[in-house]
Amino acid sequence: MKTFAFCIVLFFLFIPSPAQSLEDGIPAGLAADFIHAVVEAGRTTYSEQVVEHLQSSLPASEKWEQDKTLLLPAQFLSMSSKISNSRGIGMKYRLMSLWPLNNNNAPRSQNEKLGLEEVVKNTDKPFTWVIPRNGRWYFEAIYPDIAVSETCVTCHNNHPNSPKTDFKVGDVMGGIIIDLPLGKRTEKNVDEKFLLTPEVVADYVHSVLESDRTVYAQYVVNRLEEQGILQSKEKWENENALMLPAQFLLNSAIKSKRLGLNFRLISLYPINPQNRPANEFEQDGLESVEVHPIRPYIKHSKVGRKTYFQAIYPDIAVTRGCVNCHNGHPNSPKKDFALDDVMGGILVSFQLR
Ligand code: HEC
Ligand code: HEC
Structure with missing residues (x-):
């Protein structure tokens, strides 16, 4: 009887551990992919369905507050990342470039600079690394930001502050960096497979969504409606109108589905x-x-x-x-x-x- 009990104990001690499943958590690399998908979805929705849709009636401009226009897509992203980054939830993201129009968007470390150089050469995947900082490990990933249309190229090449004037459609113009805190510096084997709990990953995804939603509601819809410049309407597609905040979220949701x-x-x-x-x-x-x-x-x-x-x-x-x-x-x-x-x-x- 004793031997039998002992065998059971042994069995539980040496139970073969199944291949690590996502149930244990989400690997940092996949978490960054999720966050990037949502950032990218908001950026595309804003560029295509707001800025391009209204291009002929209210073109976006850098001095949007003064001009009473739409903010540029890059400004939309940087405002959203500022809101999200200031919440102190750990995860941070921002848009940057080796050839920035705004010096705040320059790389802030040797690693960020190297990462940007890598995504310029290798556009089909993010460049990732793990780095210790203030007693903690961080996972960082840079995803390429591509000149998807002639408008990106024309505006940047002709901008007085642009250090580069020969961008072409399809070029990498910069990158979106995502920075995730992992474990304490003493932990071993910290890499892109480090597991984050699903609750934490959901908090990160939600933070991007909510920040985009706030920027869109506050600095696009509410501001332009209060100034009597534009209205938001359910049937915005056939009119000179902004999509509703709910439709903005829905559009981003559709674009993030592939992961x-x-x-x-x-x-x-x-x-x-x-x-x-x-x-x-x-x-x-x-x-x-x-x-x-x-x-x-x-x-x-x-x-x-x-x-x-x-x-x-x-x-x-x-x-x-x-x-x-x-x-x-x-x-x-x-x-x-x-x-x-x-x-x-x-x-x-x-x-x-
Ligand atoms: C009408 C002009 C204009 C258009 C169109 C435009 N940009 Fe920009 N872009 C800017 C300005 C101005 C900034 C700096 C914004 C800021 O103050 O952060 C900027 C910032 C950026 C940055 C961050 C680095 C930097 O230069 O400061 C990237 C990357 C970028 N844009 C890529 C793009 C891409 C890709 C497109 C097309 C999808 C695009 N831009 C369209 C004017 C433009
Ligand atoms: C100009 C009108 C308008 C504004 C401004 C607006 N909404 Fe809505 N909202 C709608 C409409 C219309 C729907 C239904 C959209 C649909 O068909 O799914 C909706 C949907 C929603 C829903 C889903 C449930 C529902 O009512 O169908 C929520 C939650 C919501 N809005 C919250 C907000 C919040 C929070 C804000 C401000 C950030 C906001 N709305 C701004 C008109 C508006």
Whole structure:
């Protein structure tokens, strides 16, 4: 009997550990891919569906505040990264270049400079490395930022501050750097496979989403509406209008899907009935974030053999515009939203294995 018990103990001690699955966490390299996908999705949505859509009526300009125009795509990204970086959640991101128009966007270390030089040569993957800083390990990844259209090239080549005047379409003009804190400096084997918990990765993804959403709502929609320059409309496509903040998020969501990353905007008081909670988890989550707005509502769920991680974060009325439009909308079931109220939730989900 004793031997038998001993065997069981041994069995549990030496149980073969399965190949590390995503259930244990998300490798830093994949976490950076997720974050980059969301940053890139916001950048593309803003460039293509806002700036290019309105090019003939309200061109974007560097002095957007003074000119009462749209901010440039690079300024949109840097404003969003400033908001996210200032939250102190650990992860940071920003746009930079070896040939910056704005010196704040120059590389800040020898490693950043080397990384940028690498992505200029090798455009098909990010350049990544691990580095100790102030007693901690950090994972850094630089993704190339490409001159996707003639407008990128023309504006940069002709700008008085540009150190480079021969950019061509398809060239790497700079890079987006993502910086993730890993473990303490004493930990061994810290590399791009270092596992971050799904909760932390969801916080990072959500921080980018919320920062983009804030910049779009505050510095694009609210500012231009208050100055009577542009309106945001549901049917913006055939008009000289801005897309709604909800549509901005939805567009970014569609663009981030390829990595298995999903997000949605939902609410207990939806204008669009499709945005109401789709199941008990979403209902419970929305009720929870309404009363505990600093804590996301989290679940691991199994569908067949796959495990998904889901988190609902509160969606806050950050501007008067949010409140006024919803309270005044004929299809809104709630007419008394106030500034800073939780209006709904942002659902972030990804597959764990
Ligand atoms: C109308 C002019 C204009 C257009 C169009 C434009 N940019 Fe820029 N870009 C700027 C300005 C001005 C800055 C500096 C913004 C700041 O103050 O941070 C900048 C910043 C950047 C940076 C950061 C490094 C730097 O130069 O400061 C990159 C990278 C970049 N742009 C790439 C692009 C790409 C890619 C496109 C096309 C998708 C593009 N830009 C379109 C004017 C433009
Ligand atoms: C100009 C009007 C307008 C503004 C401004 C606006 N919304 Fe909305 N919002 C809508 C409409 C219309 C929908 C439904 C979109 C759809 O068809 O999915 C929506 C959808 C939503 C949803 C999903 C639930 C629902 O009502 O369908 C949330 C949550 C939400 N908005 C919050 C906000 C917040 C927070 C802001 C400010 C950052 C904001 N909205 C700004 C009009 C607006």
